[in-house]
Amino acid sequence: MSTLEMVNPATGEALGQLAEATPAEVGQAMIDAREAFAQWREVPLRERLGYMKRLREIIVDQASELAKKISQDTGKVQLESLMSDIYPTVGLIRYYEKKAPSILKRKRVPMTIALFGRFSHVEYRPMGVIAVISPWNYPFQLSLAPVVSALIAGNTVILKPSEVSPFTGQVIGELLEQAGFPKGVVQVLHGGKDVGKQLVEARPDKIFFTGSSATGKKIMAAAAEHLIPVELELGGKDPMIVFADADLDRAVNGALWGGFTNAGQTCMAVERVYVEDAIFEKFVQQLVVKAKALRVGRGEGRDVGSMTYPHQLKIVEEHLKDAVDKGARILCGGRRLNEETLHFEPTVLVDVDHSMRIMREETFGPVIPVMRFSLESEAVQLANDSPYGLNGSVWSKDLHKARRVASRIESGNICINDVMIGIAHPALPYGGNKESGMGRYHGPEGLKSFSHTVSVVTSPGRxxxxxxxxxxxxxxxxxxxxxxxxxxxxxxxxxxxxxxxxxxxxxxxx
Incomplete structure (x- = not known):
C-alpha cells in the first residue's frame, strides 16, 4: 500500500503519513455513496442545512487551530489560512443556510396562450454521487465549498484532496466526521493521480475539479467516454490594467497583495500588470520599494510565507530565466531565500512582452511582471491576449471608463479598483472562461450546478x-x-x- 508523506514546506518538518486509497477502496466508496444517496436525497432540506450549521459552528470553534494546521500543510502565513481559507468557507455555508430554501424551491412558470389550461413549474433534483477533486493552494476552502454545495443540493460526495496537501485533507475528514453526516454521505479518499483516475473511472454522476488546465482537459476527456458532466475551475493569468488617473497608492497596494498573497499561488492572482505610460515609472518605483519591504518567512510578523509545491517553484524559476534571456529585467527578488525551504523572494520585473512564458503561462508564484501601454484599446487587447479568462481588474477614478473597459475583458470575474475579492462574496457566481474552465459555483448557481433542472407540465386531464x-x-x-x-x-x-x-x-x- 502506497503512502503520502505530509511535510511542512516552510520548515521541512514531517507531519506524518497517510495511506493512499486502493482501487478496491475507491470502488467500495462509490458503492457506499450510491447507497447513501437513496436516503440522503429524501432528507428534508432543513435537516440537510442542520448538518451544515453544525459543520460551520465546529469550524468556527476550532478556527485558530485549523488555521495553524493549514499553514503547516501549505507554508502560508497563518493569517492567510484564517482569512482566505476558513473565512470564505463559513461565509458560504452561512449564505446557503439562509438562501438555499428559496434557491432550490419549486418555481411556478406561467403558461402561454397556446398551452392554455395547463400548469408548469421547474424543480431542482439532486444528481447523485459527486466526485470533488480539489487543489493544494487553498486546500480547505476549495475542497469544502463544492462539497457543501453538492451536499445541500441533496447529493452524496466523494472528496479526493490534493496529494500535495494531504494534511488538510485529513483535517477536513475529521471535521466532517464530527459534524455527524450519515454513513456514505460524504467520504474522503486520499491519494495521487492514480486515485483520481480510479475515481473518475468509477463513474460518478458529476465531477468537480479544481486545478491546472492540463489536468482539467484530461479529466474532461475521460469523463466524455461516459458522458459524465464536469465542472472545471482551472488556472488563470489574470491581468491588472492601471490607468494614469487611478489612485496610485491604492493600485500599487492592490498589485502587491494581488500578486504576492499566498506566495502568488492563487488562480486569481495578479500575474500581468499593464500600466499607462504617464505613471509607469512611478508605479514601478513604488511597487519595488514596497515589495522589498515585505517580510518573508514563517511565524508571526510575516507577510509572505513559503511556496507549497517544489515542482511549482521550479516553474517560477524557469519562467524568470526565460524572461531574462529574452530581455526582461528583474528589479527585486528573483531567488530563493535558502535551499532548505520553499520561500521565494517577492519579485518584480519589467521590459516584458508577450513572447515570454511569464506573460503567457500560469506562473503561480510571487512574481509580478509589469508592462506599459499607451491607449485604452491597447490595454484591452493585451489583457485579452491570453488563453486564460478567470479574473481581471481595471483601475481608474473614472468609473464610467473603468466599467467600459471591464465590459470588454474576456473573463469570468472582474474587479474595478480592487483585486480577487469576488470569490469572497458568497452570493456571486465564480468561474472562468476559455482555458480557465467552465461552470460556476457560489451564489444561486452554486446549488443549481449540482442539480438537475427539471421542467414539469401538468394538464388537468379532463x-x-x-x-x-x-x-x-x-x-x-x-x-x-x-x-x-x-x-x-x-x-x-x-x-x-x-x-x-x-x-x-x-x-x-x-
Whole structure:
C-alpha cells in the first residue's frame, strides 16, 4: 500500500503519513455513496442545512487551530489560512443556510396562450454521487465549498484532496466526521493521480475539479467516454490594467497583495500588470520599494510565507530565466531565500512582452511582471491576449471608463479598483472562461450546478384530446395559423377573430 508523506514546506518538518486509497477502496466508496444517496436525497432540506450549521459552528470553534494546521500543510502565513481559507468557507455555508430554501424551491412558470389550461413549474433534483477533486493552494476552502454545495443540493460526495496537501485533507475528514453526516454521505479518499483516475473511472454522476488546465482537459476527456458532466475551475493569468488617473497608492497596494498573497499561488492572482505610460515609472518605483519591504518567512510578523509545491517553484524559476534571456529585467527578488525551504523572494520585473512564458503561462508564484501601454484599446487587447479568462481588474477614478473597459475583458470575474475579492462574496457566481474552465459555483448557481433542472407540465386531464393531437383537420390548421400571426407577427396583439377560431377549435377538441 502506497503512502503520502505530509511535510511542512516552510520548515521541512514531517507531519506524518497517510495511506493512499486502493482501487478496491475507491470502488467500495462509490458503492457506499450510491447507497447513501437513496436516503440522503429524501432528507428534508432543513435537516440537510442542520448538518451544515453544525459543520460551520465546529469550524468556527476550532478556527485558530485549523488555521495553524493549514499553514503547516501549505507554508502560508497563518493569517492567510484564517482569512482566505476558513473565512470564505463559513461565509458560504452561512449564505446557503439562509438562501438555499428559496434557491432550490419549486418555481411556478406561467403558461402561454397556446398551452392554455395547463400548469408548469421547474424543480431542482439532486444528481447523485459527486466526485470533488480539489487543489493544494487553498486546500480547505476549495475542497469544502463544492462539497457543501453538492451536499445541500441533496447529493452524496466523494472528496479526493490534493496529494500535495494531504494534511488538510485529513483535517477536513475529521471535521466532517464530527459534524455527524450519515454513513456514505460524504467520504474522503486520499491519494495521487492514480486515485483520481480510479475515481473518475468509477463513474460518478458529476465531477468537480479544481486545478491546472492540463489536468482539467484530461479529466474532461475521460469523463466524455461516459458522458459524465464536469465542472472545471482551472488556472488563470489574470491581468491588472492601471490607468494614469487611478489612485496610485491604492493600485500599487492592490498589485502587491494581488500578486504576492499566498506566495502568488492563487488562480486569481495578479500575474500581468499593464500600466499607462504617464505613471509607469512611478508605479514601478513604488511597487519595488514596497515589495522589498515585505517580510518573508514563517511565524508571526510575516507577510509572505513559503511556496507549497517544489515542482511549482521550479516553474517560477524557469519562467524568470526565460524572461531574462529574452530581455526582461528583474528589479527585486528573483531567488530563493535558502535551499532548505520553499520561500521565494517577492519579485518584480519589467521590459516584458508577450513572447515570454511569464506573460503567457500560469506562473503561480510571487512574481509580478509589469508592462506599459499607451491607449485604452491597447490595454484591452493585451489583457485579452491570453488563453486564460478567470479574473481581471481595471483601475481608474473614472468609473464610467473603468466599467467600459471591464465590459470588454474576456473573463469570468472582474474587479474595478480592487483585486480577487469576488470569490469572497458568497452570493456571486465564480468561474472562468476559455482555458480557465467552465461552470460556476457560489451564489444561486452554486446549488443549481449540482442539480438537475427539471421542467414539469401538468394538464388537468379532463379533455379527451388536445388541439394539436390527431386527427388533423383544416379548421385546426386555420386556428393555429391565426394564433401564429396574432401572437408572433407584426402586430403582437391577438385579434378577436383569431382567438374565436382558436377557442372554437379548443372546445371542439374536448
Amino acid at each position: 379533455k379527451k384530446r388536445e388541439i394539436n393531437w390527431f386527427p388533423y383537420s383544416r379548421d385546426q390548421y386555420t386556428a393555429i395559423s391565426e394564433l401564429l400571426k396574432d401572437l408572433y407577427g407584426k402586430s403582437f396583439r391577438p385579434s378577436l377573430k383569431g382567438l374565436i377560431k382558436v377557442g372554437t377549435e379548443f372546445f371542439r377538441s374536448k
